[in-house]
Amino acid sequence: MSQPAAEPPQRVEVHPGKEVVVEFDPALTFECIDECTWCCQHGVLLYEPDFLELANCASLSEATTQVRGQDFVRKEDKDRDEHVGEDGQACFFLRDDGLCSLHAEEDWKPARCSVFPLSVAVEDGDIHVSVREKAREHCEGLHVSERRVIDHLDAFLPEVLWELDDPATRREL
Numbered sequence: 001m002s003q004p005a006a007e008p009p010q011r012v013e014v015h016p017g018k019e020v021v022v023e024f025d026p027a028l029t030f031e032c033i034d035e036c037t038w039c040c041q042h043g044v045l046l047y048e049p050d051f052l053e054l055a056n057c058a059s060l061s062e063a064t065t066q067v068r069g070q071d072f073v074r075k076e077d078k079d080r081d082e083h084v085g086e087d088g089q090a091c092f093f094l095r096d097d098g099l100c101s102l103h104a105e106e107d108w109k110p111a112r113c114s115v116f117p118l119s120v121a122v123e124d125g126d127i128h129v130s131v132r133e134k135a136r137e138h139c140e141g142l143h144v145s146e147r148r149v150i151d152h153l154d155a156f157l158p159e160v161l162w163e164l165d166d167p168a169t170r171r172e173l
């Protein structure tokens with residue numbers, strides 16, 4: 001018996017006039033798990049608008065580093081056992097209680113932090129969105145709630161992505 005044909009990727013308007021091509025299962029649900037913090041145990045790429053915004057709430061010389069000409073929030077050794085990676089490190093802004101100090105105290109975080117656990121690629125001028133491979137392995141928030149990702153894409157994909165020369169998320173520290 002032949003398999004049913006796979007559904008074609010769906011175009012979704014995320015912000016007025018700003019669309020993406022969705023390449024993940026529309027039934028996918030997500031809710032971030034407070035105790036997890038896996039995605040905050042790394043350095044974070046800062047797009048130029050994020051770098052400028054960060055200057056308003058942190059010391060860039062303390063909190064960021066440059067790798068191959070690109071700016072990242074640096075990760076650092078943490079003097080604790082929780083909310084750290086296997087190397088004992090985590091993002092500069094990850095507090096002892098597992099909260100992001102930028103998000104908790106400034107109500108803001110870099111675009112890359114909003115996008116996780118999704119992944120962004122650009123094909124023929126369109127932004128394509130899928131689930132990041134490492135997230136499938138490590139993110140505890142997938143498939144644990146009723147909150148469909150496709151209905152809340154504006155929370156994952158800040159408008160700044162459409163202003164960038166290269167919004168692709170393949171670059172890592």
Ligand code: SF4
Nearest residue numbers: 040091093094100113
């Ligand atoms: S900036 Fe905040 S949300 Fe982003 S990785 Fe660091 S602690 Fe996590």
Ligand code: SF4
Nearest residue numbers: 032036037039139141
């Ligand atoms: S890996 Fe997933 S569940 Fe864990 S903190 Fe990041 S987004 Fe939340």
